Amino acid sequence: MSHQDETPTIGLPQLAACLFIGFLVYRYFSSSPSPNTSTRPAGATAPATPSPAQLRRLQEQASLVQGMFPQISTNAAIWELQKNGGSVQGVVDKFLSAGRLPEPPVPIVPNPTAPRRTPSTGATASGSSAKAAGYTDLITRYNLKDRLTESGEAKEEDSSDKKGKQPAWSQNKAERAALLQKRRDEMILQARRKLEEQERKGKGKEVEA
Structure with missing residues (x-):
């Protein structure tokens, strides 16, 4: 009786072990963080790149x-x-x-220069005074004192008219500069009036207390 050569075979346990090891290797490499992955804080989205215009x-x-x-x-x-x-x-x-x-x-x-740091604003008298002084400087700088003393009725009517009539952005550089200057003056005056109103309300609460 001749001796029959036995061919090696892989049993089911060995096959299962190989598949399990392969799965672990795959999970290890697929879960490893990419070296190019950015580590920005949550919610910090990079700004979109605007066109030159x-x-x-x-x-x-x-x-x-x-x-x-x-x-x-x-x-x-x-x-x-x-x-x-x-x-x-x-x-x-x-x-x-x-x-x-x-x-x-x-x-x-x-940035040409680092931004100048200012103290955080708070609901304090000193903070309000500092803001008021800042707006006063801007009003003096841009010669807006006469416009600041306009009546409240005229101011409200003017604001409502502006909301209904917003001029389109002009392609002319001089017109754009004039429009931006006008908006700047309006916002300085509006911010100053808002601050004065907040100060009046704050003083009223202090009197009631």
Whole structure:
């Protein structure tokens, strides 16, 4: 009787072990973080890259914001303008309510100088006085004192007219500059009046207390 050669075979336990080891290796490499993965904090979205024309417009609007509040950096102003659809008034309102504007996670334009830090605003008399002094300086700087003393009725009518008639963005550089200057003056006066109203309400609460 001849001796029959036995061919080695892989049993079911060995096959299962190989599949299990292969699965573990696959999971290890697929779950490893990529070295190029950014580690930005949650909620910090990189600003979209604007076109050259959009960037010029955003920089002009940012200059308007910085004319009123020099402590705001160009990048912070442009990023906020990108987020709110280009509303200078929205940027001013957010800065007045929060006391600061966040910087974008990635610079949009190189900052020529680091932004000047200012103390955080609080509901205190000293903070309100500092704000009032800042607006007074801006009103003096841009010769707006006469317009500040206008009657409240005229101011309200003027504001309602402006809301209904927003001029389109002109392609003419001189017209754009005049429009931005007009908006700047309006927002300085509006911010000053809001601050005066807040101060009056604060004094009224102190008297009641």
